[in-house]
Amino acid sequence: METENTIQGTIRNPKRTENVIEIRGLHMSFGSNRVLKDFNFVLHKGENVVVLGKSGSGKSVLIKCIIGLLSPDSGSIYVFGRNIPELSQAELDSIRIRVGFLFQSNALYDSMTVRENLEFPLRRHRLNLNKEQVNELVMEMLENVGLPYTVNMMPSELSGGMKKRIALARTLILKPDIILYDEPTTGLDPITGREISELMLQLQKKYNTSSIIISHDMKCVEFIADRIVVLINGTAYAEGDFENLRLHKDPLVHSFFD
Amino acid sequence: MPLPLSTRKILAETGALSRFTGKFFTTGIKPRYEWNELIRQCFVIGYRSLPLVALTGFIMGLVLTMQLRPSLVDYGVESQLPAMVAIAIVREIGPVITALIFAGKIGSSIGAELGSMKVTEQIDAMEVSGTNPFKFLVVTRVLSATLMLPILVILSDVISLYGSYLGVNIRSTTSFNLFFSQVIDNLSYSDVIPAFIKSYFFGFAVGIIGCFKGYHSNKGTEGVGQSANSAVVVASIMIFILDLIAVQITDLLGIN
Ligand SMILES: Nc1ncnc2c1ncn2[C@@H]1O[C@H](COP(=O)(O)OP(=O)(O)O)[C@@H](O)[C@H]1O
Numbered sequence: 001m002e003t004e005n006t007i008q009g010t011i012r013n014p015k016r017t018e019n020v021i022e023i024r025g026l027h028m029s030f031g032s033n034r035v036l037k038d039f040n041f042v043l044h045k046g047e048n049v050v051v052l053g054k055s056g057s058g059k060s061v062l063i064k065c066i067i068g069l070l071s072p073d074s075g076s077i078y079v080f081g082r083n084i085p086e087l088s089q090a091e092l093d094s095i096r097i098r099v100g101f102l103f104q105s106n107a108l109y110d111s112m113t114v115r116e117n118l119e120f121p122l123r124r125h126r127l128n129l130n131k132e133q134v135n136e137l138v139m140e141m142l143e144n145v146g147l148p149y150t151v152n153m154m155p156s157e158l159s160g161g162m163k164k165r166i167a168l169a170r171t172l173i174l175k176p177d178i179i180l181y182d183e184p185t186t187g188l189d190p191i192t193g194r195e196i197s198e199l200m201l202q203l204q205k206k207y208n209t210s211s212i213i214i215s216h217d218m219k220c221v222e223f224i225a226d227r228i229v230v231l232i233n234g235t236a237y238a239e240g241d242f243e244n245l246r247l248h249k250d251p252l253v254h255s256f257f258d
Numbered sequence: 259m260p261l262p263l264s265t266r267k268i269l270a271e272t273g274a275l276s277r278f279t280g281k282f283f284t285t286g287i288k289p290r291y292e293w294n295e296l297i298r299q300c301f302v303i304g305y306r307s308l309p310l311v312a313l314t315g316f317i318m319g320l321v322l323t324m325q326l327r328p329s330l331v332d333y334g335v336e337s338q339l340p341a342m343v344a345i346a347i348v349r350e351i352g353p354v355i356t357a358l359i360f361a362g363k364i365g366s367s368i369g370a371e372l373g374s375m376k377v378t379e380q381i382d383a384m385e386v387s388g389t390n391p392f393k394f395l396v397v398t399r400v401l402s403a404t405l406m407l408p409i410l411v412i413l414s415d416v417i418s419l420y421g422s423y424l425g426v427n428i429r430s431t432t433s434f435n436l437f438f439s440q441v442i443d444n445l446s447y448s449d450v451i452p453a454f455i456k457s458y459f460f461g462f463a464v465g466i467i468g469c470f471k472g473y474h475s476n477k478g479t480e481g482v483g484q485s486a487n488s489a490v491v492v493a494s495i496m497i498f499i500l501d502l503i504a505v506q507i508t509d510l511l512g513i514n
């Protein structure tokens with residue numbers, strides 16, 4: 001199945017469209033702190049891949065490299081066949097329309113209402129939508145997350161779970177093909193965490209997205225993962241489905257499942 | 259001989275601030291210009307400092323007049339009171355006090371706002387939403403601070419002089435017209451223009467230092483508080499340094 005909003009060059013290589021993200025030999029360090037060392041990874045179309053790793057292992061760094069918020073020391077990151085570190089600002093922006101990012105701390109703009117928060121990506125990417133279209137999209141996304149009545153509230157008036165839902169609505173408003181989730185259930189109570197996981201899966205089906213999910217919440221992982229990659233010492237240390245890894249012999253891998 | 263750690267820290271910080279200032283100019287002149295955000299920030303920054311600036315200006319004028327009066331009476335030049343106060347306020351006290359108040363109010367709020375945007379990833383979120391956060395947040399705030407402070411200084415000067423007029427009238431009586439005609443007669447362009455120009459530099463310093471501290475905030479909530487605090491401290495010191503440079507320049511140019 002092909003998406004309608006093709007960006008020039010994306011479909012150039014038909015083999016790459018199967019792999020919506022392909023990372024080869026990624027190295028990333030901060031001073032002497034080598035965070036990622038020869039990291040390799042593939043995300044197939046329609047897949048939900050969980051990246052597991054200890055706190056501080058470089059999971060956020062990894063997905064921030066994918067979206068171009070951090071530039072790696074070396075290696076290639078192909079997203080829709082375009083190598084992120086080599087792109088110009090305009091090219092990067094055109095990729096970012098198609099790749100949503102749900103921040104761990106939600107990153108809702110404190111000084112803006114929920115409506116303005118949701119409108120921000122639409123307006124700033126200059127998609128040339130009229131007022132009605134913008135309003136329709138905002139309301140559609142708020143309905144999706146079950147919070148249409150919050151439209152005129154400020155983020156400070158929302159609970160943690162509501163903030164996460166609004167952040168998810170804002171991530172989805174550009175109808176991205178890929179979503180990167182940074183610890184979507186961390187800091188939420190188990191019930192709310194479960195609701196967010198269900199919502200993610202439901203919206204995934206509705207909008208037909210592929211995703212990378214960073215999580216240590218094993219309930220969420222079991223529920224959502226088609227495949228799991230374990231990040232240890234800066235590399236993709238082990239890979240498999242939930243059952244596979246749970247029964248893994250290596251104690252480093254096994255320890256995540258206790 | 260190795261430099262002490264604190265000295266090295268200050269030098270590193272100064273270097274980073276210079277690079278940040280350089281980035282302001284190189285990024286700021288390139289389009290896409292954020293006009294709407296600039297106008298909104300001008301309003302927010304100007305409006306928020308207005309009551310405080312007005313209040314402190316009024317009190318300064320009144321107090322200064324009452325303090326100067328006895329000495330002038332001793333020398334028998336009480337009639338020179340409006341002229342002296344006017345020169346003191348317009349040349350020095352108006353710009354510097356207003357700038358310090360501005361640093362306390364605006365420098366800290368910019369530092370805290372950008373700091374919390376940094377640690378809660380709002381700056382990253384802007385960047386992935388097709389926005390250059392440096393342009394959108396930093397350039398607009400620095401420009402607004404630069405443009406608004408001189409206006410606030412003029413306002414503060416006027417209110418100070420009004421306070422002074424009331425101060426004069428506590429012990430003697432002067433008409434409003436007489437007081438202000440004495441003030442205007444005794445002020446020359448060389449009193450007004452350099453003070454006005456240095457206010458732009460004070461405003462720029464408050465804006466750029468507030469943004470710099472916020473943008474380089476450390477993770478965690480105490481990092482945000484630290485940014486706000488050191489924005490005020492550094493901006494206040496910078497105001498005095500700039501004031502010192504300004505007086506040297508006017509002196510060298512013979513404008514006095
Ligand atoms: N901007 C940065 N500057 C310096 N070091 C960083 C930066 N971002 C992350 N790091 C370091 O990289 C490592 C991995 O961080 P991160 O990816 O945030 O971990 P996590 O797996 O918990 O998401 C940590 O040691 C962190 O200190």
Ligand SMILES: [Mg+2]
Nearest residue numbers: 059060104182
């Ligand atoms: Mg993280």
